[in-house]
Amino acid sequence: MGRRLLMLGPPGAGKGTQASRLGRAIGIPHISTGDMLRAAVDAGTELGLRAQAIMEAGELVPGDLVTAMVISRLNEADAECGYLLDGYPRNSAQADALEAAFGERALEKVLLLEAPADALVERLVKRGSEVGRSDDIEAVIRNRLVVYEEETAPLVEFYESRNMLGRVDGLGTMDEVFFRLVEVLAG
Ligand code: AP5
Numbered sequence: 001m002g003r004r005l006l007m008l009g010p011p012g013a014g015k016g017t018q019a020s021r022l023g024r025a026i027g028i029p030h031i032s033t034g035d036m037l038r039a040a041v042d043a044g045t046e047l048g049l050r051a052q053a054i055m056e057a058g059e060l061v062p063g064d065l066v067t068a069m070v071i072s073r074l075n076e077a078d079a080e081c082g083y084l085l086d087g088y089p090r091n092s093a094q095a096d097a098l099e100a101a102f103g104e105r106a107l108e109k110v111l112l113l114e115a116p117a118d119a120l121v122e123r124l125v126k127r128g129s130e131v132g133r134s135d136d137i138e139a140v141i142r143n144r145l146v147v148y149e150e151e152t153a154p155l156v157e158f159y160e161s162r163n164m165l166g167r168v169d170g171l172g173t174m175d176e177v178f179f180r181l182v183e184v185l186a187g
Helices: 015-026 033-043 046-056 063-074 077-081 092-102 117-130 138-152 154-161 174-186
Strands: 004-008 030-032 083-086 109-114 165-169
Touching: 004 015, 004 154, 015 030, 015 083, 015 174, 030 033, 030 063, 033 046, 033 063, 033 083, 046 063, 063 092, 092 154, 109 154, 109 174, 117 138, 138 154, 154 165, 165 174
Parallel strands: 004 083, 004 109, 030 083, 109 165
Antiparallel strands: none
16 A cells, blocks of 8 residues: 555645656555546536536535535546545544544555645635636635634644644645655655
């Protein structure tokens, strides 16, 4: 079994950007619940139809739906050699569900990308104007940040208390952030 990692951090911190590169570098799949849900929306599946309006409002999709999707993905063959989760678990109920399914071995290290709110909003507003992701509208971005503080931020203390957390400054160039992550992982 290879590395079992979680990339944690607020919207716009660079989780997807860095997890994709890090996953390739280590040779483990990058599993992003946001990407999986957006693919379900694009494909018009039942899950996508249920998730679309919730995502466009910047709220969390019901945990049982996301947990079922993640468990099924983690049971695929390529995840046997490890994985890098991005976007899940997103609150304590999801952390408990992951542990109920796979035990404490589900995660061995959590990488927390940190950046101030004004930088996060600036990045996401820019992406909204360039790529048109439907939740990259300023009012929705601000709601995503509130949801992060209320639902996801408590996980930082949870994983810190288990000595699993590595904090990484998410400001700087993408290369700078990447090499900080590599250093924390090696340490
Ligand atoms: P999700 O896709 O996980 O969105 P998010 O957490 O809001 O994060 P983002 O993808 O916006 O940001 P990121 O931190 O990945 O940064 P990125 O690399 O993209 O979730 C979307 C929605 O799905 C949720 O709101 C929810 O509705 C639902 N969902 C997902 N998981 C769920 C779950 N477990 N339970 C319930 N619901 C769930 O970068 C952002 C931008 O910044 C990019 O344009 C990038 O190019 C740029 N950038 C990155 N790094 C840098 C840098 N160093 N300098 C300058 N710009 C940078």
